[in-house]
Amino acid sequence: MANETNKLYLDCIHCGLCLSSCPTYRVLGTEMDSPRGRIYLMRALDEGRAKITDSFVEHMFRCLDCRACETACPSGVHFGHMMEEMRGKIVEEKSAHWLSRVILQHVFPYPWRFQIASRLLELYHVSGIQTMVRETGLLRLLAPRMATAEALMPEIGIERGVTLDSFYRAEGRKQGTVAFFAGCVMNSMLGSINRSSIRLLNAAGYDVVVPGEQICCGALANHAGLRDTAKEMARKNIAAFPIKELDAIIINAAGCGAMLKEYPLLIDGAEQFSAEVKDIAEFLVSTRIFARLKLPLDRRVGYDDPCHLIHGQRIRDEPRTLLKAIPGIEFVEIEGADQCCGSAGIYNITQNELSMEILDRKMEKIEKAHIDILATGNPGCMFQFKYGARKFGIELEVAHPVELLARSLGEIQ
Ligand code: SF4
Numbered sequence: 001m002a003n004e005t006n007k008l009y010l011d012c013i014h015c016g017l018c019l020s021s022c023p024t025y026r027v028l029g030t031e032m033d034s035p036r037g038r039i040y041l042m043r044a045l046d047e048g049r050a051k052i053t054d055s056f057v058e059h060m061f062r063c064l065d066c067r068a069c070e071t072a073c074p075s076g077v078h079f080g081h082m083m084e085e086m087r088g089k090i091v092e093e094k095s096a097h098w099l100s101r102v103i104l105q106h107v108f109p110y111p112w113r114f115q116i117a118s119r120l121l122e123l124y125h126v127s128g129i130q131t132m133v134r135e136t137g138l139l140r141l142l143a144p145r146m147a148t149a150e151a152l153m154p155e156i157g158i159e160r161g162v163t164l165d166s167f168y169r170a171e172g173r174k175q176g177t178v179a180f181f182a183g184c185v186m187n188s189m190l191g192s193i194n195r196s197s198i199r200l201l202n203a204a205g206y207d208v209v210v211p212g213e214q215i216c217c218g219a220l221a222n223h224a225g226l227r228d229t230a231k232e233m234a235r236k237n238i239a240a241f242p243i244k245e246l247d248a249i250i251i252n253a254a255g256c257g258a259m260l261k262e263y264p265l266l267i268d269g270a271e272q273f274s275a276e277v278k279d280i281a282e283f284l285v286s287t288r289i290f291a292r293l294k295l296p297l298d299r300r301v302g303y304d305d306p307c308h309l310i311h312g313q314r315i316r317d318e319p320r321t322l323l324k325a326i327p328g329i330e331f332v333e334i335e336g337a338d339q340c341c342g343s344a345g346i347y348n349i350t351q352n353e354l355s356m357e358i359l360d361r362k363m364e365k366i367e368k369a370h371i372d373i374l375a376t377g378n379p380g381c382m383f384q385f386k387y388g389a390r391k392f393g394i395e396l397e398v399a400h401p402v403e404l405l406a407r408s409l410g411e412i413q
Pocket residue numbers: 021022023024025033034035038062063064065066067068069070079
């Protein structure tokens with residue numbers, strides 16, 4: 001399956017129904033920045049009518065790989081897979097963006113390097129250097145591009161995630177055993193989300209194992225066209241999880257979940273592993289967790305769909321069902337919740353202007369919803385929204401749904 005070279009572009013019937021769902025088409029209004037236009041370019045290249053020019057590369061890398069076009073498409077075009085293969089071809093011919101190469105090939109695949117990088121970011125924050133850099137505006141004068149990247153940098157706290165190679169026992173009557181995919185960003189920078197996830201899984205009656213040999217899922221490398229790096233990461237993860245002893249492999253980051261479920265598109269022999277992968281909302285919704293939600297959360301809460309959950313995994317209702325089950329919550333549906341926030345991995349750095357235009361449109365809708373908390377299930381989206389709230393001067397807590405659910409857990413019965 002991973003090595004098939006299907007002409008997937010032939011599935012496109014050029015109807016144009018995907019155009020209005022595409023964030024880059026909505027902003028730029030140009031056919032070659034729409035899904036249909038990009039498919040046309042990919043076909044032209046395959047048939048020898050086009051070459052990988054700078055303009056070709058630009059249209060391909062302006063795509064957020066958000067996959068909203070897949071949801072809109074009546075013809076079942078698997079756009080994400082096509083785009084990732086195309087970027088792989090581009091990177092074979094032309095080198096990947098330098099930032100992608102540094103971060104995705106030399107930091108993300110090595111857990112210890114990632115830990116060091118995130119601790120350096122933490123030091124940058126807690127030492128007050130970050131505040132000084134932002135207040136003086138010096139970086140913007142000396143290196144505007146670097147200042148743009150710095151402004152998007154999350155304000156990293158000191159909350160660590162879960163320990164790798166560890167075990168967490170089920171509360172009450174045991175229902176089964178699951179493995180937990182800790183992720184790199186989640187476990188190093190947004191630790192409370194992983195700890196909340198494990199608490200919820202234990203409260204739902206599951207023993208949780210956290211395999212020690214797991215590494216980053218490889219999604220960002222794959223989206224950037226660094227296919228060999230992503231393949232190597234997939235092989236390491238598959239070897240790390242003892243699937244025969246498990247009821248499921250649980251993941252709480254939408255982008256990583258979509259990647260783990262699509263390992264069979266990347267390498268052979270990944271089907272069994274991928275069949276066990278479940279997003280945490282997808283899994284919890286069919287457990288006894290509802291009976292454990294006791295403590296009220298009297299806040300207005302909105303939910304924004306991460307693209308790789310709603311479009312990549314077709315999971316829409318489960319996070320909403322769980323959030324609405326929290327006592328006291330006032331759930332607010334946000335207009336355009338299924339549209340991309342412009343984060344898309346490191347897109348907000350490599351395509352900053354376009355990303356900011358997409359974010360601004362999103363923040364206008366969030367502001368109109370008058371919510372206290374915005375829940376969303378992907379680290380990149382969370383960082384983007386935290387930045388958006390700062391930029392728009394909105395008082396808004398950005399949280400993962402599991403953090404809100406864990407706050408509501410009552411005592412063990
Ligand atoms: S993946 Fe997203 S940005 Fe790319 S063409 Fe499809 S809708 Fe547009």
